[in-house]
Amino acid sequence: MTVVLKKPHKSARKPKGDGHLRRGEILAAAEKIFIAEGYAGATIRKIAYAVGVSSTALYMHFRDKDQILLEISNDAIERLLDLNIQIAGQPIDPLSRVRLMLEAYMRFALDNPNTYQLVFCSTGDHVKSDKIGETMALGDRCFEKFSEPVHEIAAQGRLRSGSAVQAAEVLWSGCHGLVSLLITKPSRGWSEPEQLMRVMLDGLLHGLVTD
Amino acid sequence: MTVVLKKPHKSARKPKGDGHLRRGEILAAAEKIFIAEGYAGATIRKIAYAVGVSSTALYMHFRDKDQILLEISNDAIERLLDLNIQIAGQPIDPLSRVRLMLEAYMRFALDNPNTYQLVFCSTGDHVKSDKIGETMALGDRCFEKFSEPVHEIAAQGRLRSGSAVQAAEVLWSGCHGLVSLLITKPSRGWSEPEQLMRVMLDGLLHGLVTD
DNA sequence: GAAGAACACTAAACGGGAATCACCCAGCCG
DNA sequence: CGGCTGGGTGATTCCCGTTTAGTGTTCTTC
Numbered sequence: 001m002t003v004v005l006k007k008p009h010k011s012a013r014k015p016k017g018d019g020h021l022r023r024g025e026i027l028a029a030a031e032k033i034f035i036a037e038g039y040a041g042a043t044i045r046k047i048a049y050a051v052g053v054s055s056t057a058l059y060m061h062f063r064d065k066d067q068i069l070l071e072i073s074n075d076a077i078e079r080l081l082d083l084n085i086q087i088a089g090q091p092i093d094p095l096s097r098v099r100l101m102l103e104a105y106m107r108f109a110l111d112n113p114n115t116y117q118l119v120f121c122s123t124g125d126h127v128k129s130d131k132i133g134e135t136m137a138l139g140d141r142c143f144e145k146f147s148e149p150v151h152e153i154a155a156q157g158r159l160r161s162g163s164a165v166q167a168a169e170v171l172w173s174g175c176h177g178l179v180s181l182l183i184t185k186p187s188r189g190w191s192e193p194e195q196l197m198r199v200m201l202d203g204l205l206h207g208l209v210t211d
Numbered sequence: 212m213t214v215v216l217k218k219p220h221k222s223a224r225k226p227k228g229d230g231h232l233r234r235g236e237i238l239a240a241a242e243k244i245f246i247a248e249g250y251a252g253a254t255i256r257k258i259a260y261a262v263g264v265s266s267t268a269l270y271m272h273f274r275d276k277d278q279i280l281l282e283i284s285n286d287a288i289e290r291l292l293d294l295n296i297q298i299a300g301q302p303i304d305p306l307s308r309v310r311l312m313l314e315a316y317m318r319f320a321l322d323n324p325n326t327y328q329l330v331f332c333s334t335g336d337h338v339k340s341d342k343i344g345e346t347m348a349l350g351d352r353c354f355e356k357f358s359e360p361v362h363e364i365a366a367q368g369r370l371r372s373g374s375a376v377q378a379a380e381v382l383w384s385g386c387h388g389l390v391s392l393l394i395t396k397p398s399r400g401w402s403e404p405e406q407l408m409r410v411m412l413d414g415l416l417h418g419l420v421t422d
Numbered sequence: 423g424a425a426g427a428a429c430a431c432t433a434a435a436c437g438g439g440a441a442t443c444a445c446c447c448a449g450c451c452g
Numbered sequence: 453c454g455g456c457t458g459g460g461t462g463a464t465t466c467c468c469g470t471t472t473a474g475t476g477t478t479c480t481t482c
Binding site: 038040117120121122123124126136140160161162163165167169170172173174175176177178181185188190191195196198199202206207 | 333334371377385394402406413419
């Protein structure tokens with residue numbers, strides 16, 4: 001879990017108009033540490049040390065710690081949204097689109113566990129930065145994109161139980177439950193993740209949607 | 212979220228053999244604060260203040276903060292296990308037992324959101340206390356109890372896809388996903404929890420189990 | 423080329439978390 | 453009476469995120 005701290009050298013002061021370049025360096029360093037050590041492990045001081053700058057310097061570019069990590073997370077969520085948009089544009093039946101989106105969602109979670117936890121597994125009430133609003137909005141847009149094919153299915157009268165909104169919420173939360181447990185309890189003896197994903201999708205989709 | 216701090220008076224020193232009574236007082240105070248304010252809100256200092264004792268005194272009875280909160284959580288999980296055992300003993304078909312257990316599980320989560328988060332939504336790698344092992348063991352026993360009727364269903368050849376273990380894991384994680392999102396994202400505009408629970412159960416059970 | 427403002431950046435400190443340490447004091451037992 | 457021991461504490465340590473007050477460099481303007 002703990003990664004070696006690199007770059008103990010002091011980073012050269014930026015020329016006068018180039019302070020904004022620091023911002024990118026901070027984000028890059030923070031992302032590495034955040035991915036490797038998670039929210040609690042990604043300390044302000046540790047990030048600053050990796051950049052080669054005092055911890056105070058970070059506050060010239062970000063209001064607080066959460067703004068840094070949420071900015072990183074937002075980038076990731078945007079990639080997820082792009083995936084959803086791309087799938088939404090495919091000329092296939094809505095059920096297949098739903099399945100593809102949920103698969104992409106779960107793979108995204110397993111590929112970005114710390115981002116996923118920060119965004120989808122925390123209450124977010126400890127966050128002072130208003131960046132959280134942006135994150136939530138992105139998450140909502142993902143859910144909206146995902147809801148579209150579910151509504152199409154509902155319009156075809158193929159929903160076994162519940163409304164379209166309820167079905168979308170259940171599909172989403174079911175997949176969320178699987179990946180969140182796989183992420184937070186990795187030591188538990190799980191079956192193969194790929195197979196669990198398949199069983200979850202087969203189960204939910206067959207259970208909620210008629211052929 | 213924040214609760215008024217009571218009992219600012221200093222608690223009388225316990226007579227010589229009665230130090231163990233303190234332990235109960237600490238647990239009671241800690242439980243109140245933990246239920247009201249969650250893990251981060253249940254500070255050692257705050258608990259000690261509520262008991263009317265110095266924060267150091269807590270370390271006479273508990274190794275660390277986690278031991279206190281996990282002891283509280285363990286009591287709750289034991290109640291959940293009892294529920295499962297009671298349902299397991301009912302003379303009804305396994306499918307009904309599965310449904311009853313999952314319903315009880317989700318209601319438990321919604322009734323004990325902070326305990327649920329601590330036990331089922333956190334990685335637990337920040338926990339030094341070995342109490343976490345006890346908690347995990349209790350959780351495992353809950354899962355084992357829940358797995359029994361699923362195996363019965365599998366033995367009847369009524370599983371649509373996946374093994375009995377996989378089906379149990381998917382059923383559990385699906386329900387976990389629903390309640391964990393309801394708990395951690397209460398501000399999102401959810402459908403009625405009761406209906407979502409029904410749709411989740413209908414969907415998963417119909418999708419995984421044949422009649 | 424000197425003055426001065428603007429900017430990048432820092433040292434030191436604050437307050438609040440968990441946890442530890444050295445100690446204190448009351449009561450009981452011999 | 454004297455000492456032991458169990459209940460309890462104040463001060464301290466080490467982190468954390470964050471703030472304050474300031475330093476030193478560089479660019480611009482006279």
